[in-house]
Amino acid sequence: MFLRIDKLPVELPMSPEIDPVAARNVQELLGGRFGEMSTLMNYTYQSFNMRGRDQIRPFYALISNIAAEEGGHIEIVSAAINSLLNGPRQGFDDSENPGDAPWKDLPGGALGGHYIAGGQTALPVDSRGMPWTGDYVFSSGNLILDLLHNFFLENGARTQKLRVYQMTDNPAARTMLGYLFVRGGVHAMAYAKALQLLTGVEMSKMLPIPNIGNATFPEARKFMEQGSHLKLYHFSNDFKEAATIWTGTAPAEYAEGVAGDFEFVDAPPTGGPQVDLAGIASSFAPNYAPQEIMEIANKLYQKAKDH
Ligand code: MN
Numbered sequence: 001m002f003l004r005i006d007k008l009p010v011e012l013p014m015s016p017e018i019d020p021v022a023a024r025n026v027q028e029l030l031g032g033r034f035g036e037m038s039t040l041m042n043y044t045y046q047s048f049n050m051r052g053r054d055q056i057r058p059f060y061a062l063i064s065n066i067a068a069e070e071g072g073h074i075e076i077v078s079a080a081i082n083s084l085l086n087g088p089r090q091g092f093d094d095s096e097n098p099g100d101a102p103w104k105d106l107p108g109g110a111l112g113g114h115y116i117a118g119g120q121t122a123l124p125v126d127s128r129g130m131p132w133t134g135d136y137v138f139s140s141g142n143l144i145l146d147l148l149h150n151f152f153l154e155n156g157a158r159t160q161k162l163r164v165y166q167m168t169d170n171p172a173a174r175t176m177l178g179y180l181f182v183r184g185g186v187h188a189m190a191y192a193k194a195l196q197l198l199t200g201v202e203m204s205k206m207l208p209i210p211n212i213g214n215a216t217f218p219e220a221r222k223f224m225e226q227g228s229h230l231k232l233y234h235f236s237n238d239f240k241e242a243a244t245i246w247t248g249t250a251p252a253e254y255a256e257g258v259a260g261d262f263e264f265v266d267a268p269p270t271g272g273p274q275v276d277l278a279g280i281a282s283s284f285a286p287n288y289a290p291q292e293i294m295e296i297a298n299k300l301y302q303k304a305k306d307h
C-alpha cells in the first residue's frame with residue numbers, strides 16, 4: 001500500500017515566464033524511456049515480483065524504498081512542467097479571448113498536446129509527445145540483473161537530465177534538475193553498493209556517468225552542501241533494512257569536496273509547497289467562468305472545517 005504527502009520533495013521557484021519549449025523538453029524526463037515514470041515503475045514492479053524477499057530483505061527494502069522516492073520525482077518533474085507552462089500567473093487569468101486565436105503563435109518546439117490535451121499541464125509522454133509505455137519496465141526475476149539494469153537506468157537518466165539542463169536556464173527547470181542530479185546520484189551509488197555486496201565488483205568506480213560531477217552545477221551543488229548526496233530517505237514504516245546497504249564513508253570522487261558518511265534518514269525529506277497553478281480562462285481550466293465552481297468548493301471546504 002502507499003501513503004501520499006501533499007508536498008513536493010523540495011520547493012521549486014516559479015517560472016519567470018511561460019516557457020512551453022522548456023516544458024516540452026522536460027517531458028523526456030517524465031515520460032521518456034529514462035524518465036521518472038520509468039524509474040518508478042521499474043523499481044515498483046521489481047519489488048512486487050521479488051521472490052524469496054524474506055531471505056534477501058535488505059535488497060528488497062532498498063528497491064522498494066527507492067521506488068517510493070521515485071513517486072515524488074514524478075511529482076516534482078510534473079510540477080516543473082506545470083510551472084513552465086503556467087509562468088508567473090497568479091489568480092484567474094482571463095486575459096486571453098478564445099475568439100482571438102490566442103495560441104496561434106506558440107513558439108516552434110512547443111508541444112501542441114500541452115495546450116490541446118492537458119489544458120497547459122504535464123502529460124505522461126516524452127519530448128516527442130509519445131506516451132510512456134510499460135515496455136520501458138525491466139523486471140527479470142534475477143536480482144543481480146535487475147540491480148545492474150537499475151544502475152544503467154539511473155546513469156541513462158542522468159545523461160538525459162544533463163542534456164536537458166543545457167537546453168534551458170529557466171530556474172523552475174534547473175532547480176528540479178539540480179535536485180534530481182543529486183538524488184539520481186544517490187540511487188546510482190545505492191545500486192552500485194548493492195551490486196558490490198553481491199558480486200564484489202566495484203561498480204561505484206564507474207561513477208559518474210557521464211564523467212562530469214554534480215558539483216559543477218550550482219543548482220546541484222546547493223543540495224550537496226545540504227548533504228542530500230549522503231542521504232537515503234526512508235519513505236515508510238517498513239523497509240528499514242535498506243539502511244544496512246547505505247552505510248560507510250562517501251568515496252572522495254563521489255563526495256566532490258562535500259565529504260561525509262552515508263546516512264539513512266528515518267523519514268522522507270521535509271519537502272516544499274506544491275506549485276499553485278492559476279486558473280486559465282482560455283484553457284477552460286477549471287472553467288471559462290469559474291465563479292460557480294469556486295463557490296461550491298468553498299462551501300464544501302467551510303463544512304469540512306466546521307466538522
Ligand atoms: Mn528519480
Ligand code: MN
Binds near residue numbers: 154
Ligand atoms: Mn532514481
